[in-house]
Amino acid sequence: MKRVLIIGGGPAGLMAATQLLKSDCEILLLDHKASVGRKFLVAGDGGFNLTHSETPSEFRDKYDSEWIRQTIRQFSNKDWIKFLKQIGVETKIGSSGKIFPADDIKPIQVLNAWKSFLEPKVQFLLNTRFVNFDHKQAVIEREGKSEKMDFDYLVLALGGKSWPVTGSDGAWTAVFEQKMIELTPFQASNSGLVLYENWLGDLEGKILKNIRVTCGNQSCSGDLVCTSYGLEGKPVYAVNGALRKMEKPVFKVDLKPQMSLEKVFEVLKKAKNPSQGLKELKLGEVAIFWIRNFVSKERFLNPKELAKAIKEFPIGIRGFRPIEEVISCAGGVSVSEISASGELNRFPNVFVAGEMIDWDAPTGGYLIQGCVSSGYVSGKAIKLSIMN
Known part of the structure; x- marks a missing residue:
């Protein structure tokens, strides 16, 4: 036998x-x-x-x-x-x-x-x-x-x-x-992302809801959770593979995937000022923190450029969580x-x-x-x- x-x-x-x-x-x-x-x-x-x-x-x-x-x-x-x-x-x-x-x-x-x-x-x-x-x-x-x-x-x-x-x-x-x-x-793989410290602010535990993450040909919608080191959630897990192939890993977040670029632009254009436009878009605390800290003043004051930033917000990463976790x-x-x-x-x-x-x-x-x-x-x- x-x-x-x-x-x-x-x-x-x-x-x-x-x-x-x-x-x-x-x-x-x-x-x-x-x-x-x-x-x-x-x-x-x-x-x-x-x-x-x-x-x-x-x-x-x-x-x-x-x-x-x-x-x-x-x-x-x-x-x-x-x-x-x-x-x-x-x-x-x-x-x-x-x-x-x-x-x-x-x-x-x-x-x-x-x-x-x-x-x-x-x-x-x-x-x-x-x-x-x-x-x-x-x-x-x-x-x-x-x-x-x-x-x-x-x-x-x-x-x-x-x-x-x-x-x-x-x-x-x-x-x-x-x-x-x-x-x-x-x-x-399927790992949380470690961000640079200036991206973290006082956001631990905050949730970035209803966004879409894209990197290369990989893309995923859902929610992200801010942690003491960066981000966790299905959307960033889904783009791990594409990020690993990049010498300087960067992914993009669509902060308002339910609306087209044109509609986001229209809301911002009609608002009294950019801050009012962000409120009307109901972006949430995390998104507003990122926009205010990482979008240049020139882009922030330009409705067309601000709309582009909201739809394709780039984020660079330091790395991934330890493989043991x-x-x-x-x-x-x-x-x-x-x-x-x-x-x-x-x-x-x-x-x-x-x-x-x-x-x-x-x-x-x-x-x-x-x-x-x-x-x-x-x-x-x-x-x-x-x-x-």
Whole structure:
């Protein structure tokens, strides 16, 4: 009987195991924490967003990598919802189109249902740390002792580097570097932005409502929260990718996206003075602070120029929040090093899955979906190999 080792008990590892349940193989799932799915549960603290109800093509467009888009073609958001129903987890669609567990179903209940589905076939080895691997053996550490485990197939689902308290500390990168496997350096994703101090004022806790943020070809509407260091909120998370590519990162804020440039200009032109015009536009405290402090006097007194500033307000950033604080990260194993199923080119029958791989996506259910889809393609490839 073939032996499959899966190291990493997050959504990617669990889904890889799920695909092998009907295969003639021994499945061992290892995790270095005392329980599986730690990050899965933490992600559910603020509302357990499992995926999104968009059409498949709209959904795939949210990802930055063709590799991950192709995995989602094989295991889509609709497939994920169907599987959840199979294990007894009903779902609902929120007002924004996001998919959540049905009322009163908590994250731990979703995880327990999944574990119960796996347990008749899968052996869980917890408090077991990954150390190294070669073509036929994985080196692990348990109870302070190192040991080697033989495998026919190995799935590494070791996570990225964000939220290391949950287990995804990126320590595995040293092993991959030794094996000359190309890695893209990890960077914070879906991160709050750190602004220069003169932008902060006395704004901590204030909300900038109903704005639109744009950077390059990335754009997102919503609210922003001012913090002691800068800004948090979905609109700035959505443009992280574009900002990371810029030598001097700058994004633009449309402070009045509900009105065209022409209409904003008309309001300002008819007002007695610029201050009266800003009040009539109902821009709010944060927007007015920025305009008064960072729009030149000449532009402020010119209705046409002030309207342009309101519609395209540029903000430069100092950087991102530390990767240890953010929900996700970009970077990891380069897709040039793997097949469509995540198999390492240099190590046949060794697969990588989930956040180990260099792909990125916004919040809103896309991160979990990317992980389960990549776990699916790895598990499916192993299942087909065993059958053949």
